[in-house]
Amino acid sequence: MNVGSSGCFDQKQQQLRILRVRREPFEYGLLPMPRLIFPDPLTALRGLYSKLRSEGNSILVRSTDGNVHIDCAGIALALDLSEDEAQLVLETLLSVLPDIQHGSSATSSPSPSDGSVSFEDFLLFLYIQNYKKPPIRPHKDAASVADVWPSSSAFDGIMATLSPLQIRTGRKSFPSQVDEESHQLSYIQKHLPQLLCLLANMSAEDETDSQVLTLEQFDHLGFLLHVGEKGCASVPLSQLAPFFANSDPDMPAAPVLLQQVLEWLLEHLSVVADRSQERCRENGPEGDVDVTMLDASANTTFAPVSPRGTPTGGPSKIRNRQDGLTYIDGITKVSVLKTENEICGGSVKISNCHDSVVYILAPMKYASIYGCSDSIIVLGAAEKVVKIEYCERVQLIVCSRRVRITNCRECLFNLAVNERPLILGENHNLQVAPYNTFYPRLEAHLAQASIDVSVNKWDKFLTLGVLDPHDSLPHAAGVADAPAEGASLLSPDRYTNFVIPKWNDSESALEHITKGNPFVIPKAYIVAQQQRSKAVDSLRNTLKNVPMDESRRQDLTQAIHVHFREWLYASGNIRQLYEFQDYDKD
Known part of the structure; x- marks a missing residue:
């Protein structure tokens, strides 16, 4: 009896863990x-569902998988949006759908070329738009950030007063990753x-006790809940539930209360x-970013530290979480530097970084950059979305x-x-x-x-309103009336190529390597580059052909080297050279 109970407990724990x-x-x-x-999303979306059902096939469409979908035109009609706004809603929803194949049950993520999304996913997407993050208590010590954020600015009257360094130095007052989760x-x-009532198409008069799903x-619900572990393929949510598990695909499973x-x-x-809160209490505020809703331990590595600079607030940690x-x-x-072997196609979060250079040369699904300043960040190919928030002087x-x-x-x-x-x-x-x-690669x-x-739609940006209803940071009075700045x-005269250093010479032996920018550059930017290249060649030829004796030529060469070294130190690039040498040795 005890053995059987233990086996059931272990099985239950396995289910809970994923x-x-x-x-x-x-x-x-x-x-x-x-x-x-919507203030009352359930009532509003019930009304929306009834409205669309009454409109017939003009809005809702039956897809090839037999499920009801809605396209861009349908979204525009349903929510009274412009074509651009409806396209934005569709693209945003497509970007956050789970990559799960549901077989005949149909919530697999369509590609953008399909031009439609499952109507149930659309309803869930609309429902969570009323989600709010925890309130944030602003940091008050303005003196501590005077060296980064402008102490006086013509924009201070209408702009948010929090700088990236304020966010970083007052971070204990801000929600951590585990707080948000x-x-x-x-x-x-x-x-x-x-x-569940929304998914079951329940009306307000239906009895919950008798309704089935x-x-x-x-x-x-796989839109909001995930099943799976690191290294394992995601599976439909129904495979975890005991009342739907091991259902015969050729015979529809019976509905469940x-x-x-x-x-x-x-x-x-x-x-x-409970387990997430327990891990948060055990790890404390510095360790909570490693806590997930899974029972996972964190794998922590350290970034290289330059001879001239040290991390603020203790060692700089780069954490790989099991999710x-x-x-x-x-x-x-x-x-x-992080390469594809260290990212494994997941998500990347870069936060609270200052005067640094970050290379993520890998494919990924999502990337988030938050509260950084005076830094250069180079990301590889992001399949879904890259978002950057509360940053200053970041390239x-x-x-x-x-x-x-x-x-x-x-x-x-x-951008590409x-x-x-x-x-x-x-x-x-x-x-831009x-x-x-x-x-x-x-x-x-x-x-x-x-x-x-x-x-490449780098120059076709879309600018929305100044205030974000989901943003809990404080804003100056009257900012809601200010026009949004794009x-x-x-x-073109300021456009330059960014050269990524070669850390590993073995990459040059690969058969299929990228030897140039694969994206088309507009003609004006190409012409400007060609003109600068000609100017450099002209200066080089002029210096080469100027008549001077050997001693003066050596003095000129030394002067050029001195100015170049001064530029390396002033720009901070000397630090990268030291770090690249250390990386090559490693």
Whole structure:
């Protein structure tokens, strides 16, 4: 009897260990559009569902998999949006759908070329638009950030007062990664009854005790809940539930009482919440970024530290979590390199970095950059979304399906994007330019991330309102009435190629390597580059042909070298040279 009980307990623990909330819809899927946010989402979406059903096939369409889908035109009609706004909603939803094949049950992620999404996923997407993050207590010590954030500015009257360094130095007052994940889990627990009612197409008059949920409807919860572990393929949610597990694909599974499904899910999610809180208490504020809703231990490595610079606030940690998240946090005056063997196609978060250079030369699904300043960040191919928030004087070089920019100042974005870049919130002096670099494995990573090199909408950015309803940071009075500031195009005269150092000479022996920028550069930028190249060649020839004796030529050469060394030190590039030497030795 005891052995049998132990076996059941172990099986239950195994089930609990692989159920968690998906971060992506909450972190990358919220849009600051008033028409998407409903005070009472269940009632509003019930009404929307009834409206669309009454409209017939003009809005809802039956897809080849037999399920009801909605396309861009349908979204525009349903929510009274413009074509651009409806396309934004569709692209955003597509970017946060799970990569799960549900067989005949149908919530597999369509590609953008399909032009439609499952109607159930669309309803869940609309429901979570009312999600709010935990309140944030602003840091008050302005003197500690005077060396980074402008102490006085013409924009201070209408811009948010928090700088990246304020966010970093006051970080204990800000939600950590585990805080946000815990809040997401609490949100799902609180709203799970309404979400199930929505999936079951329940009307307000239906009795919950008698309502049932089908396997197909249950699997749509995979939009919000994830099953799987690192190194294992994601599976439909129904394969974990005892009432749907091992169902015969040739014979539809019997519907299950909605109340039974609700109790089972709440039981599992409550245990996950307890374990997450316990790990948070054990690890403390510095370790909580390693805590997940899985029972996972963190693998921690350290970034190289330059001879001239040291990290602030203790050692700079680069954490790899078992749920596929690589976390680079709090580095200062450091260069960091992560390659594809260290990313493994998951998500990357770069936060609170100052005066650093970060190279993520790998394919990934999602990337988030937060609270960084005076840094250069080079990302490989991002299959889904790259978002950058609350950054100042950061140059971001990235190729991705889509990019989302929020509340940044004086940043430069060298972009290769298949969809229009989205600019949100309060921004100042942003510039965008074409993609300007390459590395040996770039084209292989682009193919892995399904990024089309023939399409680059770097200059077709879409700017939404100043205030984001999901943003809990404080804003100055009257900012809601200020017009949103977008971005300007970088002048071709200032466009330069960014050269990524070669750390490993063995890469040159690969057969299929990228030897140049695979994206098309606009003609004006090519002409400007050619003119600068000619000017350099002309100067070189002039110096070479100037008549002078050998001693004067040596003096000239020495002067050039001195100025070059001064530039290396003044720009901070000397630090990278030291670090690259250390990396080569390693």
